[in-house]
Amino acid sequence: MKKTHRIVLVEDHRILREGVRSLLASDPELEIVGEAEDGLEAIQRVLQLMPDLVLMDLSMPRMDGLDALREIRAQCPDVRLLIMTVHKAEEYVFAALKSGANGYLLKDATSSELRLAISSVLAGKTYLSPGVSEKLVNSYLKGKHPRETESVLGILTQRERQILKLIAEGNANRAIANLLCISIKTVEKHRSNLMKKLDLHNASELTTFAIKNGLVTK
Structure with a gap:
């Protein structure tokens, strides 16, 4: 029997949380065990539930995703962290990866890409949406060093x-x-x-x- 992977979903828009929950409900290997609306609540949920993966937005009230990401990574080094955001700029991608993210998924992704990103990150790989991957490669080839969002x-x-x-x-x-x-x-x-x-x-x-x-x- 295959293991069920436990996920905490962090997103401040309820309709998006409901959409992701619905998309993943048909996968018997995935279970959303907790949800949070902001970074502070995300840290609390992760410490309480110790999930296998955290699927998290960057722009949220009270505490943003980058700060929450750093805190979760510091306290729960084994938890896999997948960012799901609208931000395509290189600065956000680099800041997220530097802060401990295992993957970076854009919100315009298809449902199949969402599942691929989750399975890749759970398997120990780093996942980047194709759109940001191309930008990162081009930046390195041109010798650019993106600044962080800060x-x-x-x-x-x-x-x-x-x-x-x-x-x-x-x-x-x-x-x-x-x-x-x-x-x-x-x-x-x-x-x-x-x-x-x-x-x-x-x-x-x-x-x-x-x-x-x-x-x-x-």
Whole structure:
């Protein structure tokens, strides 16, 4: 009897989660054992369920896919991680792979490609959608070294980026402290560091900066 592979699905759009769940329901070797709507919830679900594979989006509220990816990889090194996203740019692909992703699938993929990507990653291989594969090969041939998506955000620590994202999404210090399981004083310290590093002076300016640099969308 073949093993059933356990999957946690991380996607903030319910209709897309339902679609993927429906596509995979006919495969007796795959089982979606948990779902999450954002990066923070994804980490919790993975630690609770210890799945074989995490199928995860990059752009999500509260904590984005890259931050969640790094945290899951650090705490669960054996879990296979497959990104499923609309982002085709090389910067996103390289950042995801550098952060520990085992595969990178575009959301315009067919159902058969989704199954191929999942089976490849579960088999220990690295899977890249054909569209991004061609771009990566061409970049290497031309000697290009894509920048990561962080750009100016690169001067911030991972925690500072998490807090900046939460501030930009309208969360107060207490709410941020509760979400990240840290003290309010720690949040205030990070907020102060953000303003000093970025030469910004209030939550409104932090929010505008986060939107301009693609950390959140409005």
